[in-house]
Amino acid sequence: MADNNRKMVGSITSMDEDFAKWYTDIVKKAELIEYTSVKGCMVIRPYGYAIWENIQRILDGMFKETGHENVCMPMFIPESLLQKEKDHVKGFAPEVAWVTHGGSEKLEDRLCVRPTSEVLFCEHYANIIQSHRDLPKLYNQWVSVVRWEKTTRPFLRSREFLWQEGHTVHATAQEAIEETERMLDIYAEFCEKYLAMPVIKGRKTDSDKFAGAEATYAIEALMHDGKALQAGTSHYFGDGFAKAFGIQYTSKENKLVYPHQTSWGVTTRLIGAVIMTHGDDNGLVLPPDIAPVQAVIIPVMQHKEGVLEKCAGLKNMLAEDFRVKLDDSDNSPGWKFAEYEMKGVPVRIEMGPKDIEAGQCVVVTRHNREKTTVKLADIKAAVAGKLEEVRSGIYEKALKNRENRTYSCMNTDEIIKTLEENGDGFVKAMWCGDEACEDIVKEKTGAGSRCMPSEQEKISDVCVCCGKPAKALVYWGKAY
C-alpha cells in the first residue's frame, strides 16, 4: 500500500528541481493528454477534456449573457482570400498547414487550415451586412485552429489547439472599442473567479500587436516559476478589415460607411496556465469551478460491512449539488489518496467504520491537506465551504507569488540584476514608447513579454532604456 503510494507520487519530478519536466510529468500522470504520431498534436484525454468542457460551459454562458451568438465557419481558407488583408497574411502565412490536394485532384487555389478566422468572418459579414439595422453582429465560434509551430508543448504551444474566437462588427469605433474592453474584462473576470488565477489587464506594444489589429489587449498571468503567460487577447481592428473586404452598411443618415470590428480569443492554453499557477509536487490542483470531480469519496476499510453502502449513500446525496465520485475500486486508500491528489481533486472525503459509527467523515482540502472532521448531517454545507476555501486559498497563494515576484527597476542593468538575483518575475519599468528601446530591453534582459497595464503608475519620469521622458509603465517578463 505504502509502496504503491510512494511509487506514484515519486514518479513526478519536483517543481523546484525542473519545472519544465514537472509540467510534462503532470500532464501525463494526471491523464490530461497523450502524445500521438502526429508531431505537435495531442490527444486530450477524458479528464483533460472535461476540464475544457467546464471552461467552455462557463465562458459560453458569459458570452451569451452579453448578447453573443455561436456560429461555425469552414476550417479551410483559400490562399487568395487569406491574402486580402496584407498585415494579416504576412503574420500568418509562414505558419499555416496547406491543403494542396482533394482526393486525387490537385487544387488550383491552395487551402490553408485556419490559423484564425478573421478573413472567413469578413467574407461572411460582407454578404450579410447591408444596413445599420444589421449591426452589431456579435459572433463567436468554438473550434480548433492550426499553427505550424517548430517547438511544441502540451496545452502551451501545439500545432493544433482548441479555442473560441469572437468576431464582432459595430457601427462606430467607439462601440467596437467598448466591445474590445468588455471582452477583456470578461476574460479577466473568468480567470480570477473561476480559475482562481490573478491576471493583469493591459495593452500590447505596437510591435507585439495581432496581425491586422489597431490595438491588442491581453490578460497576463504569472506562473509559479515566475514566467509570464498571456492568457487571453482582445483586438480592436478599426475599419481596416472592413475596407479590405468591402464590408459596408447604410447608416441612419443613408450614407454608405465602413463598420468597425473586433476579435478576441482564449485557448486550451488556459489549462496549461491552471497547471502552472496552482500545481504542486503532489500533482495538479484544480480550481473547484472547472474540476471534473469536485469531491472524491474514499472508503476506508471498505471490506467491512456497511462501509460501501454508506459511502454510496453519501455520494448520491452530494451528487445533487456537486460533481462527486466514489472510488470503490480494489486499490488501497493510500494509492487512491495519491491518485486524486495527482488529479487535483479539490476535496477528498474519507469514511470508515469508526467514522460511520460516530456519524461523521473526514474532509481534506487538496491545496493545504488540512483535515476536518464533519458531521454527516452537515456535509453538504461543509463541502460547499471547503470548495470555496480551496478557491480562495489557491487564489491568494497565486496572488502572493505574483506580488513577491514583481519588481520595479529604473534602468536596464537593474532589470538584469534583479532577474538574476531573484529569478524570473514581472519587472515594472517606464518606457518612452520607442520601438528601438523596446528591442534593446528585450535583447539585453531576455524578457520577451511586455504589457502596458490598464492601471498605469508612474514609478519614474524617464525611460528605463534611453532616459528620455517616459510615456507608459510596462510589465516585462519572460514569456511562455
Added chain:
Amino acid sequence: MADNNRKMVGSITSMDEDFAKWYTDIVKKAELIEYTSVKGCMVIRPYGYAIWENIQRILDGMFKETGHENVCMPMFIPESLLQKEKDHVKGFAPEVAWVTHGGSEKLEDRLCVRPTSEVLFCEHYANIIQSHRDLPKLYNQWVSVVRWEKTTRPFLRSREFLWQEGHTVHATAQEAIEETERMLDIYAEFCEKYLAMPVIKGRKTDSDKFAGAEATYAIEALMHDGKALQAGTSHYFGDGFAKAFGIQYTSKENKLVYPHQTSWGVTTRLIGAVIMTHGDDNGLVLPPDIAPVQAVIIPVMQHKEGVLEKCAGLKNMLAEDFRVKLDDSDNSPGWKFAEYEMKGVPVRIEMGPKDIEAGQCVVVTRHNREKTTVKLADIKAAVAGKLEEVRSGIYEKALKNRENRTYSCMNTDEIIKTLEENGDGFVKAMWCGDEACEDIVKEKTGAGSRCMPSEQEKISDVCVCCGKPAKALVYWGKAY
C-alpha cells in the same frame, strides 16, 4: 403589411413544384446557412448553429448517461497511419484532403484531414490499454470531418461537416455487439422523441458496410418527398482494427488477447432530415426540443400604451420554462408572422390591447396554424401543452407519410411500376442475400438505399430478383 408578408413567403419555391429548390430556399431564408468561397463548405449561421447546439446537448447527455466520455483527437492523420487497416484506407483515401506543406516546409509523410478517426483512436488505444481493468473504453468526440465530395448540398452532403464519433473498446465480441445495438437504440430514441422523426432500425448489406466494419447498423428515415435518408450509423468492428493496430490486453486468465471495437456517429445531416421531414410551403417546422426559439411573442398594435410592457412581462414569465423571444421590432405583425413561420418556431403568441383587456392572448401552433385563445393565468401550462401538440402532431404526420409511401413488391418489375405510379417511397422486398441480385435491383430500379430492418417480416418465400429462397426482408428506396 400584406405585401411584405406575401413577398417573404412568395420567395420560397413550393415543395410540390421543386422539392430540391424548396430545400435550398429554406436553408437560406430561414438563415440556417450561407455559402462561402470555399467550395462545398458553408457557414452555419446562428439560427442553424443553435439547432445543432440543442441536438448536441441532448445527445451528449444521453451518451454520458450511458457511461461515455468525451475526448479530442488531432484533426490530422499521417498517411502511413491511415494505411494500417487495408479496407479502411481503400474506403477513405480517395476522398480525403491532403496537407502536404507546413509553413514553407514540405512534409515527408503527408497528413490527411480526418474523414473519420478510427485510426487515431486505435493508435491511442494501443497506448493506453494493457489490462482487462482498462476495459471497456467508451469514448466520443464532437468535431468536424472532411470528405472531398464532388456534389454537395447544405447539411446533406458537404465537404466539411460537424458530427460526433463514438469509438469504444470491449473485452468481448458480445459486449461490443451490445454496444453497437445500444447506440443504434439511442439514436432511434433521439430521432423519434426529440426530432419527432420516425426511423427504421436495421442493418446494411455487406456491400454497403463501413470500410473496415464487420457489420453496419443504421437508422433510416423517409423524407417528405419519399426519398430515404440514413440518419445515423453504428458499426461493429470485431477485432480487425485491434489486430491491425496491435491493441491487446491481458485477460483475467492472464492471456494476451485482442479486444473488440465499435464506432457510431450522427452528423449535421440530422438538420437536413428535420427540414425535409417536417417543413412545408411556409418554411421550416421545428421540433420543440431542438427549436432555438420555442415560442415567439408578437405584440399587436404595439404602439398602444401598455402593450409592449405587458408582452415583456409575459416574456419574462415564459422564459422561466421555455426558450422564448419577444419581437418588438418595427416590422408589421404580418411580416413577423411570416418570418417566424419561415423559421419554424413551434408556437406563436399574439397579444394586443383587446387581449390584454380580456386577460388573454392568442396561441398559434406552427404545423397546423390552429389558433387558441388562452387566459394569461393559464399560459405556462398552455404553452407546454401546445409544444407537445406540435411534437406529436408532426411525428404523426411524418409517420403517416411513411406508411402511405411504403409498398410491398414481389418482383423487380413491380418495384419499378410501383415507384413510377406512386412516386418515391420505401419498397419492402425479399432478398436471397446474394450481392449479384442486390446489384441488379439497384441498377434496374434506381433504389440505392437498402436496409434490412431489425423487425423482420416474411412477405414472400423467394428473392424479388432471382426467385431463389429468400433470407431477409429489405427496405429499398432512393437515397439522400
